[in-house]
Amino acid sequence: MLRGLSLVVPAFDEQSRLPATLREASRMLPRIAAAAEILVVDDGSRDATAAVARQVDAAVPVRVLSQRVNRGKGAAVARGVQAATYGLIAITDADNPYALDVLATMGGAVEAGRCEIAIGARDLPGSTVNRGYGWLRRSAGQALSGLTWLLLGLPIRDSQCGLKLFRADVARELFALRRIPGFGFDFEVLALALARGRRIERFPVHLTHHDDSRLRLIRDGTRMLRDLFALRRRLRRGAWRGEVSNVAEGCPCCSDQGFHEQVERSGWRMVECEGCGLWYLRPVPSAAELLALYDADYFRSSSANEFGYADYGRRADAELRRETFRRRLDALGPRARGERMVDVGGGLGFMADVARERFAERWVVEPSVWAASQVAPDHHVVKAAWEQAALPAGGFDLISMQDVLEHLPRPGDALARALAALRPGGYFLVVTPDRMSWLGRLSGESWLSVKLPEHVVLFTRTRLAALLRQVGFEMVSIRPARQVVSIGFLVARAGFARALLERVVPGSVRALRLAVPTGSVEIVATRPV
Ligand SMILES: [Zn+2]
Numbered sequence: 001m002l003r004g005l006s007l008v009v010p011a012f013d014e015q016s017r018l019p020a021t022l023r024e025a026s027r028m029l030p031r032i033a034a035a036a037e038i039l040v041v042d043d044g045s046r047d048a049t050a051a052v053a054r055q056v057d058a059a060v061p062v063r064v065l066s067q068r069v070n071r072g073k074g075a076a077v078a079r080g081v082q083a084a085t086y087g088l089i090a091i092t093d094a095d096n097p098y099a100l101d102v103l104a105t106m107g108g109a110v111e112a113g114r115c116e117i118a119i120g121a122r123d124l125p126g127s128t129v130n131r132g133y134g135w136l137r138r139s140a141g142q143a144l145s146g147l148t149w150l151l152l153g154l155p156i157r158d159s160q161c162g163l164k165l166f167r168a169d170v171a172r173e174l175f176a177l178r179r180i181p182g183f184g185f186d187f188e189v190l191a192l193a194l195a196r197g198r199r200i201e202r203f204p205v206h207l208t209h210h211d212d213s214r215l216r217l218i219r220d221g222t223r224m225l226r227d228l229f230a231l232r233r234r235l236r237r238g239a240w241r242g243e244v245s246n247v248a249e250g251c252p253c254c255s256d257q258g259f260h261e262q263v264e265r266s267g268w269r270m271v272e273c274e275g276c277g278l279w280y281l282r283p284v285p286s287a288a289e290l291l292a293l294y295d296a297d298y299f300r301s302s303s304a305n306e307f308g309y310a311d312y313g314r315r316a317d318a319e320l321r322r323e324t325f326r327r328r329l330d331a332l333g334p335r336a337r338g339e340r341m342v343d344v345g346g347g348l349g350f351m352a353d354v355a356r357e358r359f360a361e362r363w364v365v366e367p368s369v370w371a372a373s374q375v376a377p378d379h380h381v382v383k384a385a386w387e388q389a390a391l392p393a394g395g396f397d398l399i400s401m402q403d404v405l406e407h408l409p410r411p412g413d414a415l416a417r418a419l420a421a422l423r424p425g426g427y428f429l430v431v432t433p434d435r436m437s438w439l440g441r442l443s444g445e446s447w448l449s450v451k452l453p454e455h456v457v458l459f460t461r462t463r464l465a466a467l468l469r470q471v472g473f474e475m476v477s478i479r480p481a482r483q484v485v486s487i488g489f490l491v492a493r494a495g496f497a498r499a500l501l502e503r504v505v506p507g508s509v510r511a512l513r514l515a516v517p518t519g520s521v522e523i524v525a526t527r528p529v
Contacts, residue, residue: 074185338397
């Protein structure tokens with residue numbers, strides 16, 4: 001008898017087949033485990049899947065988790081894994097083609113410490129596979145096994161078998177690193193497991209009927225191939241090395257575990273905290289994963305709307321950025337004067353440049369080695385993340401943290417560090433996207449600030465003000481942030497209208513500058529004396 005078992009059943013448009021699956025599972029689970037539960041993850045079904053799951057009269061608790069939109073089997077299983085209660089987590093398909101009694105043997109192997117992952121394998125001797133499992137799918141399956149072996153070195157035939165069982169902590173660790181939302185999650189999770197030294201054992205399974213029914217060979221096959229190559233690249237970059245100690249942690253601001261899903265994009269998921277309303281990436285990427293984003297390409301990205309900056313240092317843009325910073329300093333008036341200031345995440349040092357007349361000493365803390373190398377030599381550069389940066393004793397008169405906070409997985413810690421680094425009476429200038437700005441509210445998911453995985457947390461101005469006070473700051477002012485742009489800059493971001501505008505808007509007009517609201521909030525706070 002296993003101690004406790006959670007069975008995750010991803011389901012998309014399964015109202016007709018799901019009830020029988022749940023009844024069968026509820027009949028089997030009490031014979032296998034002392035405590036058990038079934039988690040149905042309704043993957044944005046268009047039919048009554050969730051409703052029929054709730055109505056099933058089962059001998060074990062059935063919990064129904066609903067994804068608002070269809071996100072794919074990988075995302076659905078990951079949701080179930082995150083919510084599971086017991087020490088063993090099994091996964092099966094909604095049309096349940098597998099006899100579930102083998103879970104007792106699989107779970108036994110894991111509980112005995114022989115392996116952390118037990119997977120069903122339809123090709124093992126002892127497996128029974130009925131004829132409904134056609135040759136075409138069988139050949140496709142074999143081709144995929146060959147490819148996963150060739151491309152990933154995955155020595156596992158039949159990685160796609162729908163019946164799997166994990167030690168719960170290992171499942172959470174692996175699914176936290178998962179990026180593939182669709183069917184490819186199977187080989188992704190197994191490849192990550194092997195790379196992390198986890199042991200996988202295979203077990204013969206009994207197929208009771210036709211399976212893989214929701215797999216459309218051509219479309220899903222092409223998709224899987226793409227996923228396969230993407231995963232190969234990720235593995236080569238060492239994606240499997242991620243620290244996953246933060247998996248079980250809740251909201252980075254208030255630690256609440258409750259959340260609503262908001263955005264899922266290329267395998268990253270942003271959720272809204274039920275406790276405080278913060279939007280954050282869940283699971284929160286590790287510091288190492290985030291740091292890897294800010295390599296040399298970050299400030300010279302070819303796809304700036306998705307990632308990084310097009311060419312942050314280009315002369316014309318550089319002047320616009322300096323002007324933006326100059327205006328923000330001007331707005332601070334006499335508060336922006338003193339002995340020493342620091343710009344956190346200061347990039348190429350533009351903020352420090354415009355602070356020359358106001359501060360004798362300008363510090364730039366910047367983790368990107370390339371950006372830090374571009375900072376003017378009369379500033380002090382610290383090549384490090386803010387949390388680790390070695391700072392001068394005596395404190396700063398001004399700390400500026402502009403377009404940085406949204407990148408930090410521990411915003412509370414970063415703010416606390418800012419408070420500690422400020423001399424009493426010193427000022428703190430923070431600019432970060434404000435979800436409640438009209439721009440944020442109007443654009444919803446397509447808001448430029450919903451930039452995953454770069455932006456780890458998205459505040460509202462009230463949430464940020466509350467956090468600042470909680471950390472020990474006193475609020476001075478709060479207003480929408482503006483950015484100085486040229487007409488040409490707006491034209492370049494005009495999406496489908498860009499080609500047309502580039503032809504009709506003359507160069508002299510494109511050079512015109514104006515300060516536009518960015519959807520960010522600009523807050524000035526002070527360290528009480
Ligand atoms: Zn929260």
